[in-house]
Amino acid sequence: MLRNRRSEMMFALALVAPFVVIYGLVFIYPTIKLFMISLTDAPLIGEGSYVGLANYTRLVSDRRFETALWNTGYFVLLTVIPGTFVAYAIALGVNRLSGRMQAAILALFFLPYILPVSVVYLIWDWTLNFQFGIAMYVFDLLGIQRIPVFKSTLWFMPAVGLITIWWTAGFSILLFLAGLRAIPREIYEAAALDNAGRWATFSRITWPLMWPVTALVLTIQLISQLKIFDQVYLF
Amino acid sequence: MANWYRLTKALVLATGLMTSAAHAEETVVWWDFLAGGDGVRMKQLISDFNAAHQGEIKIDATTLEWGTPFYSKVQTSAAVGEAPDVMTYHASRIPLAVKQGILQEITPEDWSTMGLGKEDYAAATWDAVTVDGKQYAVPLDTHPIVLYYNKDLLAKAGALGDDGKPKGMDSREGFEATLQALKDSGVKYPLGSVTADGNFMFRTIYSLMGQQDGELMTGDEFLAGDNAEKLQNALSVLQDWTKKGLQSTYSDYPATVALFTSGEAAMMINGVWEVPTMTDLQKEGKLFEWGAVELPVIFDHPSTYADSHTFAIPANNGKEMSPEKRAAVLEVISWISKNSLLWATAGHIPAYGPVTASAEYEAMEPNATYSSLTSNMIFDPKTPLAGIAGPIFDVMSTYFVPTLNGEMDPAEAVEEIKLGLEDL
Numbered sequence: 298m299l300r301n302r303r304s305e306m307m308f309a310l311a312l313v314a315p316f317v318v319i320y321g322l323v324f325i326y327p328t329i330k331l332f333m334i335s336l337t338d339a340p341l342i343g344e345g346s347y348v349g350l351a352n353y354t355r356l357v358s359d360r361r362f363e364t365a366l367w368n369t370g371y372f373v374l375l376t377v378i379p380g381t382f383v384a385y386a387i388a389l390g391v392n393r394l395s396g397r398m399q400a401a402i403l404a405l406f407f408l409p410y411i412l413p414v415s416v417v418y419l420i421w422d423w424t425l426n427f428q429f430g431i432a433m434y435v436f437d438l439l440g441i442q443r444i445p446v447f448k449s450t451l452w453f454m455p456a457v458g459l460i461t462i463w464w465t466a467g468f469s470i471l472l473f474l475a476g477l478r479a480i481p482r483e484i485y486e487a488a489a490l491d492n493a494g495r496w497a498t499f500s501r502i503t504w505p506l507m508w509p510v511t512a513l514v515l516t517i518q519l520i521s522q523l524k525i526f527d528q529v530y531l532f
Numbered sequence: 533m534a535n536w537y538r539l540t541k542a543l544v545l546a547t548g549l550m551t552s553a554a555h556a557e558e559t560v561v562w563w564d565f566l567a568g569g570d571g572v573r574m575k576q577l578i579s580d581f582n583a584a585h586q587g588e589i590k591i592d593a594t595t596l597e598w599g600t601p602f603y604s605k606v607q608t609s610a611a612v613g614e615a616p617d618v619m620t621y622h623a624s625r626i627p628l629a630v631k632q633g634i635l636q637e638i639t640p641e642d643w644s645t646m647g648l649g650k651e652d653y654a655a656a657t658w659d660a661v662t663v664d665g666k667q668y669a670v671p672l673d674t675h676p677i678v679l680y681y682n683k684d685l686l687a688k689a690g691a692l693g694d695d696g697k698p699k700g701m702d703s704r705e706g707f708e709a710t711l712q713a714l715k716d717s718g719v720k721y722p723l724g725s726v727t728a729d730g731n732f733m734f735r736t737i738y739s740l741m742g743q744q745d746g747e748l749m750t751g752d753e754f755l756a757g758d759n760a761e762k763l764q765n766a767l768s769v770l771q772d773w774t775k776k777g778l779q780s781t782y783s784d785y786p787a788t789v790a791l792f793t794s795g796e797a798a799m800m801i802n803g804v805w806e807v808p809t810m811t812d813l814q815k816e817g818k819l820f821e822w823g824a825v826e827l828p829v830i831f832d833h834p835s836t837y838a839d840s841h842t843f844a845i846p847a848n849n850g851k852e853m854s855p856e857k858r859a860a861v862l863e864v865i866s867w868i869s870k871n872s873l874l875w876a877t878a879g880h881i882p883a884y885g886p887v888t889a890s891a892e893y894e895a896m897e898p899n900a901t902y903s904s905l906t907s908n909m910i911f912d913p914k915t916p917l918a919g920i921a922g923p924i925f926d927v928m929s930t931y932f933v934p935t936l937n938g939e940m941d942p943a944e945a946v947e948e949i950k951l952g953l954e955d956l
Binding site: 340341342343359360427428429445448449450 | 608
């Protein structure tokens with residue numbers, strides 16, 4: 298069959314054009330513009346004059362830059378690996394359930410993920426507010442000293458880390474569940490015939506076969522936690 | 533069929549009427565940030581205005597979130613021509629707004645159209661809206677912070693004077709004795725303090741600096757000479773109260789108000805804008821006997837931080853305001869200023885002189901009790917760096933929360949603040 302390479306080419310271009318145009322408009326163009334503006338002293342709105350790399354040298358020499366860098370690193374440490382493993386453990390548990398029960402439990406773990414960050418903030422402020430949070434009354438009952446969780450420098454990061462894990466675990470759980478379901482049953486049956494214990498099954502079958510998913514979740518977590526802003530700003 | 537005809541005719545008639553009414557009536561788009569008890573009073577004023585100008589001018593008001601969200605929105609919307617026709621503005625932010633070019637000048641003709649002028653305002657208030665000899669806003673009020681107190685708890689602790697005011701308002705020792713007496717009588721928090729919000733505490737701390745004649749800016753220099761020491765003194769006093777258990781720790785704004793109104797805190801330093809909260813609660817029979825007085829003198833002499841609410845007309849980029857619209861806006865500002873007696877029930881001190889000189893205002897409580905402070909008020913330094921949610925505010929407030937709650941040494945905080953300010 299004769300193929301008109303030229304018209305095929307045009308056809309392909311026409312098909313990708315909408316994507317390329319939108320991608321260029323909302324991603325490539327703003328990114329280039331962003332970089333250009335970073336070389337000027339522009340205010341919030343409007344043009345500025347060219348200042349070269351002054352903004353960048355100022356950033357590095359800013360006294361709070363190092364603190365910000367450390368804090369981001371600390372937050373990543375608190376959330377990425379713990380968050381991934383909490384989700385892994387929950388997925389393993391949910392996977393052992395079946396039918397309606399599984400759906401219900403999965404929904405419970407997934408629900409926080411659909412909440413907007415402002416709602417997450419309000420829920421946790423109701424719970425952990427130093428004067429009127431409901432958890433504080435529990436602390437009083439148990440005779441534990443109240444902790445100003447969101448206001449003290451010591452507790453702030455761990456608390457926000459924990460909330461972030463609670464909030465975002467649902468998505469990772471779904472990914473892990475999909476991964477677990479993709480492991481063929483026969484492998485487990487064969488292992489059972491060989492008298493493999495639970496730990497052996499997990500460490501020799503589940504863990505290695507799940508590694509691609511684990512790596513994916515870790516990557517997604519790393520990217521999103523490096524970008525964190527909302528929670529820290531609100532709390 | 534006849535029915536249809538009649539219905540259509542009625543519709544056409546109605547539409548015609550509505551458009552002609554809309555034509556004559558000028559709608560003034562209004563933005564404010566007054567969400568507290570004072571916001572209720574402002575809504576009342578607006579609806580009174582609308583009633584008095586039926587068919588001529590209608591205010592279409594929106595309340596936005598106070599602070600950074602409000603000012604960012606104003607700045608961005610003015611740049612694209614989507615700003616309102618009139619808005620409330622803090623006097624402390626005017627130097628910055630003028631530098632950003634987002635306010636229109638209030639010209640001498642405007643002032644005469646409104647029937648208002650320099651002679652109607654206190655000199656400091658007029659000065660607060662003036663940049664390079666031009667006015668950029670019309671002052672509505674002055675709003676200082678005051679000390680609210682629970683008369684019942686104070687009386688129980690034996691700390692209520694015969695004049696119905698707390699004892700020991702004239703010295704640090706005296707005031708601390710009052711706080712201690714309250715604590716000894718079983719009050720959980722003698723003083724409710726917004727210790728979880730550095731933005732708020734700027735007001736208290738700046739007042740305490742003022743009591744020592746401290747300055748934030750001397751010329752272009754921040755915390756020059758012994759001013760750093762004065763800031764440190766102010767922080768030390770407040771941290772000391774935390775360490776002695778005399779004030780509420782880590783309390784955010786709503787929690788502090790709740791601590792006071794529920795009787796867990798016997799006194800509270802807060803803005804006069806919480807007066808309506810108290811009066812309304814008491815009217816419903818849900819509040820104890822209360823009062824409000826000028827801040828205690830902790831250092832050398834009385835001094836209280838105040839800011840001023842004003843009306844400003846945004847400079848809408850690429851959108852010229854029609855003369856009719858401008859006249860309507862001026863009428864709004866003028867009418868509200870002249871009827872600001874109601875605004876005084878929101879605790880604020882009206883800026884328009886004839887209102888504060890009226891007998892009704894002079895009899896108004898608790899305003900009359902704390903009005904003594906008007907001669908001791910200090911305002912923000914006049915620079916584009918100052919003002920609500922401005923850079924100075926931002927740098928300083930960052931270090932207030934850890935210091936006031938005893939996590940950071942006052943000397944260290946002052947050092948950090950000074951370095952931070954010098955980076956601006």
